[in-house]
Amino acid sequence: MDGNIAIVVPMKVWTPGLHGFRAKYLQSSKVMIPPHIPVFEWTEKDRGRSVAAKWLAETLLEIGQDLAAFSYTLSRLVWEDASCTLSLGPSSTESFLALRRCIQKKLGFETNYREQYEPLLLLAANNGSNNQYELEEAFRMMNGDSFSLTCRATELEIYRKRSGDWLLREVVPMRESEEN
Numbered sequence: 518m519d520g521n522i523a524i525v526v527p528m529k530v531w532t533p534g535l536h537g538f539r540a541k542y543l544q545s546s547k548v549m550i551p552p553h554i555p556v557f558e559w560t561e562k563d564r565g566r567s568v569a570a571k572w573l574a575e576t577l578l579e580i581g582q583d584l585a586a587f588s589y590t591l592s593r594l595v596w597e598d599a600s601c602t603l604s605l606g607p608s609s610t611e612s613f614l615a616l617r618r619c620i621q622k623k624l625g626f627e628t629n630y631r632e633q634y635e636p637l638l639l640l641a642a643n644n645g646s647n648n649q650y651e652l653e654e655a656f657r658m659m660n661g662d663s664f665s666l667t668c669r670a671t672e673l674e675i676y677r678k679r680s681g682d683w684l685l686r687e688v689v690p691m692r693e694s695e696e697n
Contacts, residue, residue, distance in 0.1 A: 518560055521560050521678035524612070524620060526552035528591075534660040535605075535640075541651065542603070542641035550683050554636045556613060557620045574621050577673055581621045583680065583692035586618060587612040592665040594656065595637055596649045603652045604637035605664075607615060612670070666684040 528551070535595065539552065593606040613636035641652050657664070675687040 521558065522573070523550070523555050523558040523676045523678075523683065525550065525674050525676065526556055526616075526636075527674050528552040528554065528668055530666060530668050531669070532660075534664060535664075535666070538656055538659050539640055541654070543639060544643040544645075549621065550674075550685075552638060553674065555615065555636050556617050556636070557624075557675065559626070565626070565648055572623075573675060574687040574689065576685070577675060580619055580623050580671060581689040581691045584616060584691055585692045586669060586671045587670050588667060589613070590665055591638060595635070596653070600642065601649075602639060603641040603649070603656065605637050606635065606637050610636050616670075652692075653683060657688045 536552065569630045589607040589609065589612060591605045592608050595604045595606045596602075597604070616632070617634060617636075640656065671691055673687070673689045673691065674685060677686050678684075
């Protein structure tokens, strides 16, 4: 059994161009996880001990009750040179960063754990085309020049990697917020 665990905010909005692009250009085991923005991920080696699924679910349920649902807008294309990946980022990252800090604190991870975090919806990876401009142009052809999608984060999903596959373990609702 692999020891990877991922906590994500699922994207519950379906758009043909976005999903079609991901299906064509995303060649990764994480493509099995429906569109999402990762919030926190670790391996057993990172933690140094096994994490019981029940404890993790109960801890995240507490977090879900503490943190209110929030809205976000995906509108920024982000190219990462090191990994040759194309992603879509939210216009504001504050809510995702607050959610990540809360999870880190509750799970007992150091505040600087994997510091380089940017909440991103992965669009293209390991697809044989490492050309940023070709991928961005293909995305714009399928989705328009000024793509913007407003979503609402209402729950967290916990995935565990087993034998190379990411399997959904738990869905944790977030507390309703006062915003519409």
